[in-house]
Amino acid sequence: MGQSAPDRIAAYLDEVTGALPAGRRTRAAIRAELADGLACAVEARLTRSTAPAAPTAVAEATTAALAEFGPPAVVARAFAGELLIESAQRTGLGLLCGGPLAGLLWVLAAPVTGSSWPDRVYAALTAVPAYPVVLALVVPAAAVSVAAGRRFGHRLHRLGAVTAQFAVAGCVAGDVLLLAAVAGTGPAGWATSAAATASGLRLVAAALAWRRLARLRAAAA
16 A cells, blocks of 8 residues: 555655755754645645545645655755855855954964064964965955855855855865964964964864865755
């Protein structure tokens, strides 16, 4: 005997949400959205049916509704694409907002006692010659990933995911350079310790962001 209509819908929802590399809350929200849409689609077909009380009416309405929504793999890819856009935007925004804070700590840690802020900024940037180049690449990439998630950036959605991962990779490279530069400088003051801690935490966050973006890109492909 075949599955009942509720069981078929539940199996469909399980297959869609099971293919999404997302958190439990996100999958639950997507499942609820799909379940509501399918329930409305089935109800609409039963309303239009000439014999809604017939034993096969619900089964036929369920079959038609599932066919209209499309194969689970296709639906999962569509949702993964939306989640990828959101994740890329959040990642870029996090880099743009968190970068200045970490940068301020490294400026405070610059070995230039009693100098003006411009001197400190210059000392911090020149302490690691490659770091300004990293900044020049990461900041625009993060900005593109943020813009790609907005309405005016609709055509940049696919590019936004790529630039977000590029920005994350650049962030990792920059923090590794900064940490390597202070690794052998002897006892560290509070500013250097705070800056190194901030970069270490950002490395962990960047690794998690890279993994999330990579998994969503694979699911949306």
